[in-house]
Amino acid sequence: MYLTKEEERIYDGEYGWAKQVCMRILVKLGELFNASRLIPIEAAHVSGVSYKTLGDAPVDFLEALANSGEKTVVEATLNPQGLDPSHLAGRLPESLVKNQLKLCLLFEKMGFKTSYTCTPYYIKKPRKGVHMAWAESSAVVYANSVLGAWTNREGGPSALAAAIIGKTPNCGVHRAENRKPQIMVEVKARLEKDVDYGALGIFLGNILEDKIPLITGLGRPTLENLKQLGAAMASAGMINIFHHKDKIETKQKPPEKITVDSRDIKETLEELTTTSTPKPDLVFIGCPHCSSGEIREIAEKIGNRKVRTDLELWICTSHHVKEKTRRYTQKIKASGAKIITDTCAVVTWTDKLGIKTIMTNSAKTAHYAPIMNKAEVKLASLEECLKTALEK
Amino acid sequence: MKSLKVLRGRGIVEGRCVAEALVSKKPISFLGGVDPTTGKVVERNHDLHGACVKDKVLCFPHGHGSTVGSYVLYSLAKNGLAPKAIVNRWADPVIVVGAVIANIPMVDGVDVSQIKTGDLVEVDAYKGIVKVLESAQAEG
Numbered sequence: 001m002y003l004t005k006e007e008e009r010i011y012d013g014e015y016g017w018a019k020q021v022c023m024r025i026l027v028k029l030g031e032l033f034n035a036s037r038l039i040p041i042e043a044a045h046v047s048g049v050s051y052k053t054l055g056d057a058p059v060d061f062l063e064a065l066a067n068s069g070e071k072t073v074v075e076a077t078l079n080p081q082g083l084d085p086s087h088l089a090g091r092l093p094e095s096l097v098k099n100q101l102k103l104c105l106l107f108e109k110m111g112f113k114t115s116y117t118c119t120p121y122y123i124k125k126p127r128k129g130v131h132m133a134w135a136e137s138s139a140v141v142y143a144n145s146v147l148g149a150w151t152n153r154e155g156g157p158s159a160l161a162a163a164i165i166g167k168t169p170n171c172g173v174h175r176a177e178n179r180k181p182q183i184m185v186e187v188k189a190r191l192e193k194d195v196d197y198g199a200l201g202i203f204l205g206n207i208l209e210d211k212i213p214l215i216t217g218l219g220r221p222t223l224e225n226l227k228q229l230g231a232a233m234a235s236a237g238m239i240n241i242f243h244h245k246d247k248i249e250t251k252q253k254p255p256e257k258i259t260v261d262s263r264d265i266k267e268t269l270e271e272l273t274t275t276s277t278p279k280p281d282l283v284f285i286g287c288p289h290c291s292s293g294e295i296r297e298i299a300e301k302i303g304n305r306k307v308r309t310d311l312e313l314w315i316c317t318s319h320h321v322k323e324k325t326r327r328y329t330q331k332i333k334a335s336g337a338k339i340i341t342d343t344c345a346v347v348t349w350t351d352k353l354g355i356k357t358i359m360t361n362s363a364k365t366a367h368y369a370p371i372m373n374k375a376e377v378k379l380a381s382l383e384e385c386l387k388t389a390l391e392k
Numbered sequence: 393m394k395s396l397k398v399l400r401g402r403g404i405v406e407g408r409c410v411a412e413a414l415v416s417k418k419p420i421s422f423l424g425g426v427d428p429t430t431g432k433v434v435e436r437n438h439d440l441h442g443a444c445v446k447d448k449v450l451c452f453p454h455g456h457g458s459t460v461g462s463y464v465l466y467s468l469a470k471n472g473l474a475p476k477a478i479v480n481r482w483a484d485p486v487i488v489v490g491a492v493i494a495n496i497p498m499v500d501g502v503d504v505s506q507i508k509t510g511d512l513v514e515v516d517a518y519k520g521i522v523k524v525l526e527s528a529q530a531e532g
Contacts, residue, residue, distance in 0.1 A: 021493055028488050029489065031404075032404070032483055048458075058463035060463070060470050155489065157459060157493070158485065
C-alpha cells in the first residue's frame, strides 16, 4: 500500500501512540482488502456505543485513546447508546446508567458529536459521491444505495480510527467497479404495506450472501420504505449496497437472476413473528430511527386517540429530529406514547424494564429482538402496530 | 535450532517470538468467548474451553463475531494475558484490528492443522513464517 511521507510518519509513531495505532488499523485493513492507498473522508460514524452491546471490553482502549488527547478530524457521529437520559435512565439499574455515561464521556472527549442515532443522514445529509467511513450497517446501505455516498461497512474500531485520521483505505465500494450489480432480483410480489419492504430485505439478506442486487418491481417506494429494505437486508446478510430500477435495458442486466413472489414475503413475515399474543408489552416504532416525515405521519395517524394503559408505545428517533418536529412530538406525547431519543428498543435493556413481548413494524428489530432482547416478537405494519397500541 | 516443519504464510502484524502453541480447530469470537480478566476461553462447547491464551502462540482458523472483539485483545494485553502471537488460516478484520491495537505479532495463510497444541513454535511475522521447533507428541 502506498503511503504519503506524512502518513508514513504517523505510521512510524512520530505523532504519538494514538495516531499511530489508528493509522496502523487503517493500513493493515487496507492491505487485507487490497487497497492501494488511503483516501480522505468527509464523515465517520461509529457503531458500538451502547453499554449493552459493548460491555466493558472497549473501556481500556477507549480510555487510552481519549486520554491521549487526540480528536476526530472530520464530521464524526455516534450510534444510539443504551438509554434515553430523560425517559429510561430512572427505570434502569444505576450501575448500567453509570457505565453507559462513562462510555459516552470517552467518545465526547474525543470530539464525537453526541448524535446517538443510527440515522446520521437526517442530521447532515452526505452529498452524492463523497467518501465516508460509516459503521452502522443500515446507515451504510442507505448512504450507498439511496444517497449515493460511498462507504464500506466499517466495524466500530475501524470507523473510530478513520474519524481520528480522517482517511480510509480505498478498497471495497470506494471503487466504482465494486459497486456494480451482480444479480437481478425481480420482485413479483406486490409490496402493499411498509413492513413488506422489511420482509423483502430479510428474505434477500438470507439468500444473496454478498452479491450486489439490482432490484426491479419495488413499485414506488418512499425513502422510508428503502430505509426498511436496506436495514433488514444488512441485518440478515453482508449486503452494503443495492440498486433498484423499474425499467432495465437488457445490456445492463447481470447474468444471474432470482425472483421473489408473494409467498416468499408472507413466509418471511411469519418466520419473523414468534408470538401471537394480542397484547404485547411494548409496541416499538423507529428502527431505524424515525425521519421527520415518519414522526408527522405517526402524529396524524394517532390523532386524538390514547395509548392503552396496559402497554407502552415507543417512538424512537434522534434528539435532532425530535427538536425539529416539536409540533408533532407534542401531539404524540399527549396520546401517552413516549418519544424515546438517543437509543432504541434493541440496544437498551428492555428485559430489565419487564418487557417480554415486542410488536414492531421493523423487520430488523424482529430479526434481532429474540436474541438481543430475549423477547417474543410480533412483526406487523405501522397501521396494525398503532391499532394494537391505541384504545378503541 | 533445527525445525521439524516450516509453514509459510503472510505477515500481518510485525514481530517475532518463540512459544508453545495452543491450537483450535474452531473460529474464535473474542467478545464473550475469551475472558479479558483471566485470559481463559469461556465459550461453551469450544475445543479450547478452559484453556488460557496467555503467552501462547494462539493458532485458529479465523475470527468471527462482533468487531467489539478487537478490544478484548487490547484488554488482554493490558492485563498481561495476551497470546505471544496469533496464527490464522484466514485473517479477518476483527482479529487484525485486535492484533494491531494490542501489538501482537500475527501471521495468516497458514494451515493451522499442521501445528499441535504443546508444540514449541517460532513465529516470524516479519517474514510470515511459522516453524515448529519441537513436537509435543515426540516428547510425550
